[in-house]
Amino acid sequence: MIGPASEVGVHDDDTLVARLRDGDDLAFDEAVTTMYPAMFAVARGYVRTRSVAEEVVQEAWLGVLKGLDGFEGRSTLRTWVLQIVANITRKRAAGEARSLPFSSLELERDEPAVEPERFRGPNEAFPGGWRSFPTNWQTQPESQLLGRETLELVARAINELPMAQRTVITLRDVTGCGAAEVSEAMGISEGNQRVLLHRARARVRARLERHFDG
Amino acid sequence: MADPTPVEHGYSCQEVVELASEYLEGAMTTEQMTRFELHLNLCDGCFSFVEQVRATVAMAHVLPEEEISPAVKSKLLAAFKDWTRE
Numbered sequence: 001m002i003g004p005a006s007e008v009g010v011h012d013d014d015t016l017v018a019r020l021r022d023g024d025d026l027a028f029d030e031a032v033t034t035m036y037p038a039m040f041a042v043a044r045g046y047v048r049t050r051s052v053a054e055e056v057v058q059e060a061w062l063g064v065l066k067g068l069d070g071f072e073g074r075s076t077l078r079t080w081v082l083q084i085v086a087n088i089t090r091k092r093a094a095g096e097a098r099s100l101p102f103s104s105l106e107l108e109r110d111e112p113a114v115e116p117e118r119f120r121g122p123n124e125a126f127p128g129g130w131r132s133f134p135t136n137w138q139t140q141p142e143s144q145l146l147g148r149e150t151l152e153l154v155a156r157a158i159n160e161l162p163m164a165q166r167t168v169i170t171l172r173d174v175t176g177c178g179a180a181e182v183s184e185a186m187g188i189s190e191g192n193q194r195v196l197l198h199r200a201r202a203r204v205r206a207r208l209e210r211h212f213d214g
Numbered sequence: 215m216a217d218p219t220p221v222e223h224g225y226s227c228q229e230v231v232e233l234a235s236e237y238l239e240g241a242m243t244t245e246q247m248t249r250f251e252l253h254l255n256l257c258d259g260c261f262s263f264v265e266q267v268r269a270t271v272a273m274a275h276v277l278p279e280e281e282i283s284p285a286v287k288s289k290l291l292a293a294f295k296d297w298t299r300e
Contacts, residue, residue, distance in 0.1 A: 023298030025291065032290050037279035054286060061290050065297045112232070114263075119228045128226025133259030137269050145269065146276060154273045173274035179239060190241075198235035205270045 013077045020068060032061065035078055037175045039085045042185055045167035046089035056092065060085040075184060078177075082185035106164045106199075107192055113202035135213055150211065157207040161200050168193060169200035224249035230260045234267050 019027035039060060043053035063084045071080060120129045137145065144150065158169055167186065171177040177185075183193040225233065230253055236242050237250050254261045 023294075025294065028294045029287070029291065032287060033282060036282040040280040054283070057282075058286055058290060062293060065293065113234070114228075114231045116228070119226075128228040130227045130257075130259040134262045134266055136258075136262045137266055146273065151273060151277060154270070155277050158274065158277075169274060173271050174277050175279060176275065194235055194239055194241060197239075198232075201235060201267055201270050202231075204274070205266050208270060208273075209266065 013073065017068070017071060017073065017077055031077075035081055038078065038082060038171055038177055041167055041170040041175060042082050042085045043089050044170075045163055045186070046086075046093045052092070053089075056085060056089050059088050063088065076181065079181045079184050082181070086185055086187065106162050107195060111199050111202075113198060114206070134209065137208075137212060140212060144212075150208070153207060153211055154204060157204045158200070161203060165196050165200035165203070168196040169204070172197055173201070225253050227253075227257060227260050227263075230254070230257070231263055234264050237264070238267065238271070 016027055016031060020031065036057065039057045040053055043056040043060075044050070047053050047056060060081065064081055067084070071077070075083075118131055120126050120131060158166055158174070161169065164186075168182060171182045171185075172179070179190055179193060183190045186193065188196075230250065233242070233246075233250060237247065242250060254264060
């Protein structure tokens, strides 16, 4: 696992839970701050607007406080918290068209990571081989790779992804949650979680490729 | 025009691009990983592709994250104080 999210590991979990139960303001402040990006991403996967997602996060914390004394630590604290967020959003979305399990709809479609036209056909020499190779981005100057323009493009590309893909890539690659955590929170298998992640990364990569190669 | 890519190493390039996340996620069997890496060692196109996916992940990881608004935070802290008193 990478990123700041992994700092809230299982070991720190017991301490954090104990501090919260003791009414430690600082611990609560820290938990509310560090878990916000992941909680918001889960909420945003089901509801239409940012402001509703923000409300859901607040409601979820009230649910967390209600349930904290009964929390048995069978999952990490964050996984449990994310599941509470998911439950609340599902209930809220129940009246909307989005009440359908969003990821299953996206998973039904086939979606190649790279357009089939980029590969040689079955009757050509070397079927399934590249017609022309992707370029080596390592030759791009770092200022370009991690420059503001590129990062804005990545943010836009993520924002425009189908809902389940956007939720998974935000949780995994932006926020740094682990695979198990994300699949548990979203109620999908790790395999399906990986399919969504792969498609999301492939779409963002394709956008970057058009940007770099023109 | 790229050099023709040999397919006799197990996976075709088209298969490799679909397996990239399984590889990066460590979700492959040892045998699959060996075949995958053999292909990468011999195919510049797929090597670049996998590096591009890695770069995409690295870029996503430096994006600014959502931040809790001060108003929401103070509401929650107030709720926490109430909960503590109960």
